[in-house]
Amino acid sequence: MNEEKLTRVSKKARLESRGKIITFICIAVMVIAAVSILYFVISKGLSTFFINKVSFWDFISGKDWNPTKTDAAGNALVGALPMIIGSFAVTLLAACISAPLAIGAAxxxxxISPRFGKKVLQPVIELLVGIPSVVYGFIGLSVIVPFIREHIAGSGFGIAAATVVLTVMILPTVTSLSVDAIKAVPRHYREASLALGATRWQTIWRVVLRSSRAGILTAVVFGMARAFGEALAVQMVIGNSAVIPTSLFEPASTLTSILTMGMGNTVMGTLDNNILWSLAMVLLAMSLFFIIIIRFIGRRRKAK
Structure with a gap:
């Protein structure tokens, strides 16, 4: 009897040790992959400044983008300011439009109507999440761009068209995360508010939204991170003109649109290729910044 127990214990111990080893291997692969990507992008991006001797300030603040040409002083025209402004413009505008809509839907x-929301709205949101970005871009190219050109102003390509496309793309993501944040509010919060004589809207406004504020902010920032890194859909409708936009209806460009257009047309090791890796490094830095904000908001929510 004792031998059987010892055999069972030893088998469980072996299974547990195998599970720990498999888990450790999976985590190690993920960490190695993340570190490798960071090292590769950063090393390639810094080559522009250490090997090609491009000024970092000229890269960040420059307004002219044409890596194949130089100015009168012999400096390469690699100003990334138009793309940085374009990326922030479409991201912030899309977040400002999608956030109220997503919170209202959540x-x-x-x-208000959990049964209808669960049966109708939830499947619609899941359907929108599963649509590929190229489909959004094609719809924007076929519908939104002609509409802006015919009824508003300009050629139709620009920040306005990209904002509409990104708003629709990130809306289901922000809505789903906002729904989870609102559902996480304890039920007795609502019951206590209603017992004190508050109306349903007062309870929603002063109790539910305030209690779920950190989760909703996380949802909005997560949506902004997705919008900032979107490439194909934006490239199809923004116009891809590397100039600082003076209007929402003028062609512009983003970091991702320039990357997708130029990466396949350059030779590894040249300035044209290294400067694109520098754009990727800026994009990676902004993505990490959004992740840090999300984790900071999450820690504040746990502390409360």
């Missing part, structure tokens, strides 16, 4: 799905 409130309706959780607090």
């Amino acid at each position: 409130i309706f799905m959780v607090e």
Whole structure:
């Protein structure tokens, strides 16, 4: 009997040790992959400044983008400011438009009509999440761009068209995360508010939204991170003109649009290729910045 128990214990111990080893291997692969990507992008991006001797300040603040040419002083025209401004413009505008819509939809799905929201709105949101970005871009190219050109101003390509496309793309993501944040509010918060004589809207506004504020902010920042890194859909509707836009209806460009257009047309090791890796490094830095914000908001929510 004792021998059987010892055999079972030894088998469980071996299974547990195998599980730990497999888990460790999986985590190690993920860490190695993340570190390798960071090292590769950063090393390639810094080559522009250490090997090609391009000034970092000229790269960040320059307004002219034409890596194949130089100015009168012999400096390469690699100013990334137009793309940085374009990326932030479409991201912030898309977040400002999608956030109220997403929060309103989440409130309706959780607090006002949960049955209708679960049966109708939830499948619609899941469907929007699963649509490929190229489909969004093609719809924007076929519908939004002609509409802006015919009824508003300009050629139709520009920040306005890209903002509309990105708003629709990140709306389901922000909505889903906002729904989870509102559902996480304890039920007794609502019951206590209603017991004190508050109306349903007062309870939603002063209790539910305030309690889920950190989660909703995380949802918005997560949506902004996705919008900032979107490439194909934006490239199809923004116009891809590397100039600082003076209007929402003029062609512009983003970091991702320039990357997708130029990476396949350059030779590894040349300035044209290294400067694109520098754009990728800026994009990676902004993505890490968004991740840090999300983790900071999450820690504050746990502390409360």
